[in-house]
């Protein structure tokens with residue numbers, strides 16, 4: 274059986290000829306592939322070591338089916354889901370870039386470029402949330418860019434799949450990417466669509482400054498920062514950013530979900546408002562961060578951190 278993704282390059286899986294590896298995460302490889310008629314696609318393949326496990330197969334297919342149900346210009350379009358021998362895979366539209374790759378290449382982006390991407394993501398989130406789907410793992414790598422510059426949300430459901438897996442192992446934790454984790458996720462609390470606005474806030478912060486608001490190599494410390502530390506001022510890092518931009522990002526980054534946007538339509542309306550107003554002259558007042566900071570149960574946070582460590586160990590042992 275194939276153990277490295279490069280072994281698959283130049284091979285055919287189902288109807289797709291795989292040309293080169295695009296990216297890989299914990300559970301899957303993503304290739305540039307071609308349909309028989311030559312149309313380029315992205316093919317995401319569940320790593321074969323998981324392909325034999327029905328639980329992983331069901332959850333991987335769930336990811337594809339969740340995204341496939343969401344037919345919207347700002348959500349990645351899924352074309353085909355299938356199994357071929359040991360390989361479970363799905364094909365989707367091939368995008369030319371990702372926000373993550375663009376930030377790695379270009380560093381911080383101009384405010385108007387960030388606003389255009391944010392508006393696209395807000396449109397996609399609005400649609401997904403209305404269908405009852407919370408992404409839970411929004412970050413620059415999961416925001417893809419088409420050749421016309423429009424942004425699409427991708428990678429639906431891995432976070433959901435992992436949390437389901439964790440639940441079945443008895444460790445109650447929702448996993449996202451730690452730098453983009455909302456305070457409620459960090460505390461293992463129930464979450465709703467407003468967790469996606471927090472992750473988008475971290476994403477916009479990174480796009481504007483080149484840095485995420487909180488960094489630490491220590492999970493416990495990072496979780497604590499998400500829960501209680503106010504994000505460093507955006508405009509101190511980059512004075513040319515407008516106050517309005519800072520206010521939108523800080524509202525997304527509010528510690529308590531009630532202090533964030535209630536829904537993506539409200540966020541989109543703030544983003545669209547931008548271009549029609551005189552930026553520098555608008556007084557935005559104080560950012561609402563921390564207005565409803567709640568008391569934190571550190572025991573809970575510690576339990577979650579231990580849970581995550583156990584999970585990481587478990588996943589490593591399974592490899």
Ligand SMILES: Nc1ncnc2c1ncn2[C@@H]1O[C@H](COP(=O)(O)OP(=O)(O)O)[C@@H](O)[C@H]1O
Pocket residue numbers: 295296297298299300301302303315317349365366367368369370371373414415417427428431
């Ligand atoms: N449809 C696509 N078009 C272009 N690149 C893609 C596409 N899907 C994924 N990628 C690339 O592969 C990477 C990993 O894909 P993703 O679906 O996010 O997998 P994972 O679940 O492992 O994070 C992405 O960050 C992106 O760089």
Ligand SMILES: [Mg+2]
Pocket residue numbers: 298414415428
């Ligand atoms: Mg991803």
